[in-house]
Amino acid sequence: MSKTINLNNKTVVISRTDSIGDVVLTLPMCAWLKQQFPECKIVFLGQSYTRPVLESAPFIDEILEWNKIEALPVQSRVEELKKLEANVFIHVFPNKEIAKLAKKAKIPFRIGTSHRSYHFLSCNIKPNFTRRKSEFHEAQLNFELLRSYGIKELPSLKELSALMADFHPKGTLPQDIQRSIEGLNLEQGKKKVILHARSQGSAVEWDIEKFSRLAKLLADNGHAVFYTGTNEEGVNIRGSIPTAQNVFDVTGKLTLAELQSFILQMDTLVACSTGPLHLAGILGIEAIGLFSPRRPIHPGRWMPLGEATKVIVHDEDCELCAKGEDCDCITKITAEKVYDTITSNIEELA
Known part of the structure; x- marks a missing residue:
């Protein structure tokens, strides 16, 4: 897709359901989306134990806990995604079950790397890049999934760090x-x-x-x-x-x-x-x-x-x-x- 799609007033789901470090390295793409499209709604699908990290990121508007959704019957899982009325679903961490659910929920734009075979059935935007042999940082590679939304060149590590300036924890110490x-x-x-x-x-x-x-x-x-x-x-x-x-x-x-x-x-x-x-x-x-x-x-x-x-x-x-x-x-x-x-x-x- 060569034309940049405007995401203002749209809902974007970022799916990263693995560990804390991986979630942290996904946050810059969330911040960039909010910076470029201030009126968009960012929903992060993660695990319950990473919620405190996500709550420290003011550019995330809503948090979904995959482990809670996963515990529901299949049709109820689909309904949970439908409730979002999402326009875009980005599979940063590939998960076959989640990819199938996003398609069943009829989310219009579903983005996942072409290097996962099941994305050919579940995603309609499939950027072609590989992480394992790349010279780029993990946080930079996440931006490969945003080519349709204005990314021409991957940001530098300095630019990624600057995107995290507003990240601030809310907890107090014992x-x-x-x-x-x-x-x-x-x-x-x-x-x-x-x-x-x-x-x-x-x-x-x-x-x-x-x-x-x-x-x-x-x-x-x-x-x-x-x-x-x-x-x-x-x-x-x-x-x-x-x-x-x-x-x-x-x-x-x-x-x-x-x-x-x-x-x-x-x-x-x-x-x-x-x-x-x-x-x-x-x-x-x-x-x-x-x-x-x-x-x-x-x-x-x-x-x-x-x-x-x-x-x-x-x-x-x-x-x-x-x-x-x-x-x-x-x-x-x-x-x-x-x-x-x-x-x-x-x-x-x-």
Whole structure:
């Protein structure tokens, strides 16, 4: 379709029903649509647990929870989509069942990549692009789905980051955790650092012992360290958390809404490729990502957005990663290298 379609006064459904990080990297396209078509209505179809992230995005007008719709009988699912009176349905994360429902709901424009065979039966706009072998970032690739609506060139990472300027969490922190932050007596230039040591299997992970080494380096040099994660992750890592002054374990103590507000009060977050890393990036704090250079999980595809983002790999030219083979080179990143990355800008300002 060569002619740009005007979406003002139209309802657009963005479907991304996977994890937090993926949702975060989909938000810039929502912001762009609202920027280009201020009178359009943006409906986001996601999972219930990502709702706090979506509620922090003022350019999203309505949130649908797929897990709740999925629990309904098939015809009731169709009726839920019909109620939206949507004009456009964009399958950012392909899902065969959702694609069939959007067609049954007779949504006029249904957009999905041509690289999913079932989209040939369910979608009537099928952009031809591939994610796995692309040189572009995941958030940039999402814009391939908007070619019919005015996108001529994919936006830069800087432009994508700028689109997230209005993202702001609404949660407040539990009083005991807020008191812990306010009670810190750090010297000037010292940082409050989050270590999000696990990723619920979404990424190749760094050794927990190296997170411990990093925590001790930070604490011994006057910085404050906060471990975050789910309660289950906390059970698995608490034995390795150093018992040192200004090292705090808040695993299992924060909801997702609270975690976002917590991140806003910190200076740095260190993690592998996982949701909180992406949240830190768009919230504007220093987000340091530990990555493997292997495609398709390399930082060029999955680094967090944000002006203060930094990524670390052990060896950009790793032979095993270049061949696409399983590799543990991420575990060779030293705690000292990460510490130097965290403190380098402090030294530059001194």
